[in-house]
Amino acid sequence: MFPIVAHQELVPKVHRLSIEAPLVAQKARPGQFVILIVDEKGERVPFTISGWNIESGTVDFVFIQVGNTTKQLANLRPGDALAHFVGPLGRPAEIDHYGHVVAVVSGYGAAAMVPILRALREKGNRISVIHQAPDRQRLFGESELEAVSDEVFLALGDGGDSMHQTATFMLRKMLDRHRQRAVDRVVCMGSLCLMRIICEMTRPLGIKTMVHLTPLMVDGTGMCGACRLSVRGANRFACVHGPELDGHQIDGWEVLMARRCTYADQSILQQGFQCRGCSQW
Ligand SMILES: Cc1cc2nc3c(=O)[nH]c(=O)nc-3n(C[C@H](O)[C@H](O)[C@H](O)COP(=O)(O)OP(=O)(O)OC[C@H]3O[C@@H](n4cnc5c(N)ncnc54)[C@H](O)[C@@H]3O)c2cc1C
Ligand code: FES
Structure with missing residues (x-):
């Protein structure tokens, strides 16, 4: 026990x-x-x-x-x-010296990202955090994120559909200044749709973007196949090849999202979650 x-x-x-x-x-x-x-x-x-x-x-x-x-x-x-x-x-997150790392976190990612950011900071990276929550009542983990980063930007939605635009708006502003103040790497732990959008924003700029995937898992050791996904045309398992993966190499976002939605029910939507079928904010 x-x-x-x-x-x-x-x-x-x-x-x-x-x-x-x-x-x-x-x-x-x-x-x-x-x-x-x-x-x-x-x-x-x-x-x-x-x-x-x-x-x-x-x-x-x-x-x-x-x-x-x-x-x-x-x-x-x-x-x-x-x-x-x-x-x-699972594999530990990639930790090295990259320069300026931007972390986008929402839901439990605000807590689960902390050990990763601490390790990245110990390697001498400058850390900017975009911390998204649907509203102030559901905001947590601010002081822990501040302790492991150089700056934290709050992206507080109004609980409506505009929520994801808030975090992406802040990242957009940072990426627009990319030439003056480079973003060398983005790490994201949040809902599947937030992570996907972030990847599409960083792809044209060639900024490596690591996402933390949480497909449904059963054994967690690569044997059942429940968490499989397509990475550059090859079958991979989030539990043993991830959960952190290079978001630009994932070519099965639609499949991932469709499978997650399979188990979505009204109960989760009634609790105020914005992403259908996803327990992340
Ligand atoms: C590698 C990994 C790490 C995770 N880390 C965390 C974490 O640190 N904190 C946390 O709160 N959750 C985390 N999750 C999600 C968590 O496992 C699910 O929320 C949990 O299994 C739900 O169980 P339940 O019986 O309460 O709900 P269920 O009755 O099984 O499901 C309720 C709702 O949650 C959704 N759901 C079920 N499984 C997942 C999943 N894997 N990801 C997202 N939504 C899901 C379903 O679609 C359903 O709508 C993680 C998942 C994975 C795969
Ligand atoms: S959970 Fe079974 S293969 Fe990943």
């Missing part, structure tokens, strides 16, 4: 859990994820690691409450325990 050592509700329906899992904490790297099962009847559900502490043997993740498992997780308290907690899974 994997005890819960801390539980914090950051904003309504967004929670941070800290789990005692020393072996996972020892090996965790920025950008990796875990798969957990709440109890013996539970489903396998993946979450991106948003922090870890080798000394206390704890691993943190932030989740948005969208369906059954995340509702179960939201009801757990310190002292309760998870039946299974497997990881770290």
Whole structure:
């Protein structure tokens, strides 16, 4: 069993859990994820690691409450325990010195991107963050993002369809100044449609853009094929070849989006999520 050592509700329906899992904490790297099962009847559900502490043997993740498992997780308290907690899974994010890195984050990406940005900053990169949330009530993680970046721009939508335009508008402004103040790399963790739009904006300028993909996953180890996608005409699995991938090399965005939408239902749309079928804001 994997005890819960801390539980914090950051904003309504967004929670941070800290789990005692020393072996996972020892090996965790920025950008990796875990798969957990709440109890013996539970489903396998993946979450991106948003922090870890080798000394206390704890691993943190932030989740948005969208369906059954995340509702179960939201009801757990310190002292309760998870039946299974497997990881770290996936390839770590690429970390090197690139120069000026712009990170676009939304939803749980505001927390899960923090270890990646910290590592990028330690390599001497200048970090600009565009932090998108539908409204101020659902904004979280500001201080953590500020601590690992040089500047943070808030993109607060009005909860309407214009939300994504807000983040893309800010990136547009940065890209328009690209010749004076170069953007050397973009990293994005948000809804599928936000990541796709960002890739289309950076493609003509040849700015490498890494996206963090979260297709439906089952085993998380490359065997079931649930998370497959097409990268430059070849079959790849987000769980073992990603979750971070070069967004300009993905040639199956439509398929990815269609598969995600397969399980979209009215319940998630009623909770105020803007992207159909996607649990990201
Ligand atoms: C590698 C990876 C990392 C992830 N990291 C995080 C994280 O750090 N925090 C977080 O909140 N969520 C994360 N997710 C998404 C998370 O796994 C799903 O939100 C969760 O499985 C939903 O389970 P549920 O039983 O509560 O909802 P379900 O009843 O299974 O689904 C409810 C709704 O959520 C949507 N959904 C289901 N699975 C996903 C998915 N993989 N991605 C997006 N939407 C989905 C469904 O379309 C449905 O509309 C990650 C997914 C992957 C693949
Ligand atoms: S989740 Fe099974 S292959 Fe990726």
